[in-house]
Amino acid sequence: MCLLAFAWRPGQPQPLLVLANRDEFYARPSQALSEWPDSPGLFAGRDLQAGGTWLGVDRRGRFAALTNIRDPRQPPGQHSRGALPRDFLQGELSITDYLARLQAQLPRYAGFNLLLGDGQQLCHLNARSGQARVLAPGLYALSNADLDSPWPKLLRLRQGLAEHLDADDERLLELLADRQPATDAELPDTGIGQASERLLSSIFIHSAHYGTRASTLLRQFADGRQQLRERRFGPLGQALGETRLHLPG
Template sequence: MCLILFAYQVHPVYKLIVAANRDEFYQRPTAPVHYWEDNPEILAGRDLEKMGTWMGVTTVGRFAALTNYRDPKELTDGKRSRGELVAEALKYKGNVKDYMHSLAENNEVYLGYNLLAGDANELFYYSNIGQVLQKIEPGIYGISNHLLNTEWPKVKIGRGEMSQIITEKQGDLAGKLLGLLQNSDSAPDGLLPSTGVSLEWERMLSPLFIKSEHYGTRSSTVLLMSEREIQYEEHVFSKDGVHNQKYTIKL
């Protein structure tokens, strides 16, 4: 996952609203959102290379999602897949706060990441870059490939648009958020971050929705969580077109 926009406890009905894009190399094998055969309480897509995931929920209302922290100088040898962190957060049977606290014990095992985990009543953010653990307060947030609410153009635009969308009283909330995630406008060079990749890559990675020859946005997901149900909608993009799936979980 390379962009997570979320509104926490600011909407009169939906306590957690998430709009997220997963960016990945097109050749990486992936399964769309489904209930996992080996863990039927988990609803999530799945990376078929490492068997982890980037975002998901459970049938009892736990949510978890992750973005990578972009640092091309990090050494990759011997590191474990960050997608397992999301899967383990969803499988964890205890208090999610305890799970998030435990992550500091394995900071060096993974490349840089940002992890969100919790539910409609309690949500936490952790990054192994600087060992940042934060309880999320009501508000509208964004994470790309840096730390929480870093003002990259896509994060700034996304938070502003999400704020406007969720205050509108009429219309299809999920549809509007999915529309927001399709914004493929590149940021001006003067606003691009400097993360250690080439200027060409910074330009290519700057939109909310990424398109290139070998890498880009593979799926867009919207989650709407109230006290009584979760609505989960995923749009998967491939050379064959767009494949949509919708799920509703009663809590």
């Protein structure tokens, strides 16, 4: 998962609204959004190479999402980061206890951001700083640096969400389909070279080998209902299918 924008509004009829694009190599095998046969009550896409996920929910209303931190200098982790949202959703630990346990294990993983929610609170952990933060109500966005780092695509998606909080699904998913790249003057420098920075600067990424594999819209309601839509894509942004899930409260 490489880009999310989300509105956290406890006390509202729809406390959590999430827009997310997962960017990955097309050759990496993945499973579409579904209930996992070996984990009943867990709903997520699945990375079939390492067995984890990038975004998911469970029937209890728990939510987890992950982005990697982009840094070509970092060594590979000993463990897959995709296990982190999976393990939270499969487990029984509270957010506080799960993050406390994870903070002692951070050296085992390459850099990541982790979002965890349970309907009552929403928390963010940046593996680089090791600091866990309980998020106040508001609008946020997250890419491959820290929460709300001012990358052009992050600012663009967050602003789009701010302007369309009450929009229907189609309009919100259109925000995730934006292929406009940043200007060279706006590009961050994460050590991967200008051509790669330019490719990765749009909300929706497309090329022959790497790009946006899934666009996901999540709505969690105060009465416990959840709605998820996932659109999937192949090389050069070719549409591959869509899944819609409606989970009762």
